[in-house]
Amino acid sequence: MNLRRRRNKANNMAAFSEHVETTSTVTESAEMDKTEPPETTGDSTASDLEAADPKPELGSDEDEEGGEPPGPTIRDTPEDVHLEAVANTVALHPSRDILVCGDVDGDVYAFSYSCTEGQNRELWSSGHHMKSCRQVRFSADGSKVFSVSRDKSVHLLDVERGQLLTRIRKAHESPINSLLVVDENVLATGDDEGTLKVWDLRKGTAVMDLKHHEDYISDITVDEARRILLTSSGDGTMGVFNIKRRRFDLVSEYQSGDLTSVALMKRGKKVVCGSSEGTVYIFNWNGFGATSDRFALKAESVDSIIPVTDSIMCTASTDGYIRAVNLLPNRVVGCIGQHPGEPIEELAKSWDSRFLISCAHDQLIKFWDISSVPQMSVNEYRKRKKKDGRMKPLNKKAFGQNNDFFSGLLEETDKKEDDDEEKEEEDEDDSDSD
Incomplete structure (x- = not known):
């Protein structure tokens, strides 16, 4: 300025x-x-x-x-990052304000981000992948970045300079779709044909090579003990693999749609899977064969899930909305943000749990304030749904409002509607008792 x-x-x-x-x-x-x-x-x-x-x-x-001239403008969230191509994946550094993303052209970018206006910076870019980059992940100490691609390769990059350290060519026979860093020595990858591989980075070879899914592996997660790998697949099943004993355990019953994401909730006692039909499937730990519960979101799909607390998770969908969802009681708490009309590819959470980051087909990486989400409580009594079907905004820019005035109006309106709903419920309770 x-x-x-x-x-x-x-x-x-x-x-x-x-x-x-x-x-x-x-x-x-x-x-x-x-x-x-x-x-x-x-x-x-x-x-x-x-x-x-x-x-x-x-x-x-x-x-x-x-x-003296005025100081720099401090924002509630960092500014959007504009990309030259659609980003398939985004990941955040475990201890610093740095993000990496991979796009459909095969490029990997690293950015530093800040709430000070004009302070977002591109740190480096890497064009070593020949085809679309499907997923990127940081190592546990944040010194390295792993990436997988449609070109069937696995790359290991240095975080400071973006220099290629290691490449595994032809890591799979099919394009690689998903990636999980288990620990500093173990890496898991899943491809478009349903094959799971677990790599020992010290040996540079795969110690597990198993195919028990009939379609692509969409997501991978691991328990806190780093012993059980869980996979979600396009064939509608969840796979269970024991990486300590290097064996396959079981797959769940088939669901009606693709399972697109998997995450652990309730301190590891529950496993949730998102689906292409907008339903969240819930499994009990050690009860992986069949679902214990399910509930449908008013969403086209649940493509990405990020746990925020033991009970609240954020979900991304192809309709462009990011929803905060409470688990048990199963409830949509409100809207975190949106990419209007653009499918969201992936969500990530910052190291300090202050921001949620999303990438979508609008070639933007957006930041959302989720600092208030851990303080939220959900009443087990199900309230009457709003007549207009509008979700409650959980921050100032959830629906694109960057103005505090309009944000205040929304909060007052929501409060008034909640009071009216409670009054209606009390009236109904009185009439029933009469």
Whole structure:
């Protein structure tokens, strides 16, 4: 932003001094300049001083406090990151304000982000993949970045410079679709044909190579003990693999749609899978064969799931909405944000749990404030649904409102609607008892 420069006081004082020396008396000045207005009553010296050093106009730079330019603008969330192509995947550094993303052209980018306006920076880019980059992930210590691609390769990059450290060519016979960093020595990958491979990075070879899915592996997660791998697949099943014993355990019953994502909730006691039909399937730990519960979101799909607390998760969909969903009781809490009309590919959570990051087909990476989500509580009593079907916004820009005024109006409206709903429910309870 271009700021106006402050006027130089030294020049003003020099001009005043020159004026005092050249002006001897009021009479001489009048004779030299006939066009000067007639002299008014009062002290001539005072009038000359006022003419030489006029008062600054209101709103001028000299009226600003200390004459210093305003500081940088601090935002609630970092600015959007604009990309040259659609990003398939995004991941966040485990301890620093750095993100990496991979796009449909096979490029991997690293950015630093900040809430200070204009401070987002591209750190480096890598074009080593020949085809679309499907997923990127940081190592546990944040020093390396792993990426997998449709070109069937696995790449290991240095975070500081983006330098290619290791490449596994032809890691799979089919394009690789999913990736999980299990620990500093173990990596898991899944491909379009349903094959799961587990890699020992110390040996540089796969120690597990199993095919028990009939379609692509969409997502992979692991338990806290790093012993059981869970996979979601396009064939509608969830796979269970024991990586300590290097064996396959079982697959779940078939669901009606593709299973597109998998995550652990309730301190590892529940497993949730998103689906292409917009339904969330819930499994009990050690009860992987059949679902224990399910509930349908008003969404076209559930393509990505990120746990925020033990009970609340964020889901992304092809309809462009990011929903906050409570598990048991199963409830859509509200809207975190949206990419209007654009399918969202993936979600990620910042290292301090302050921001949620999303990438979509609009070639944008957006940041959402989720700092208030952990403090939310969900009443087990199911409230009456709003007549207009609108979700409750959970931050200022959930529906694109960047103005605090409109955000306040929304909060007041939601509060009024909640009060009205509670009043209606009380009235209904009274009428039933009567």
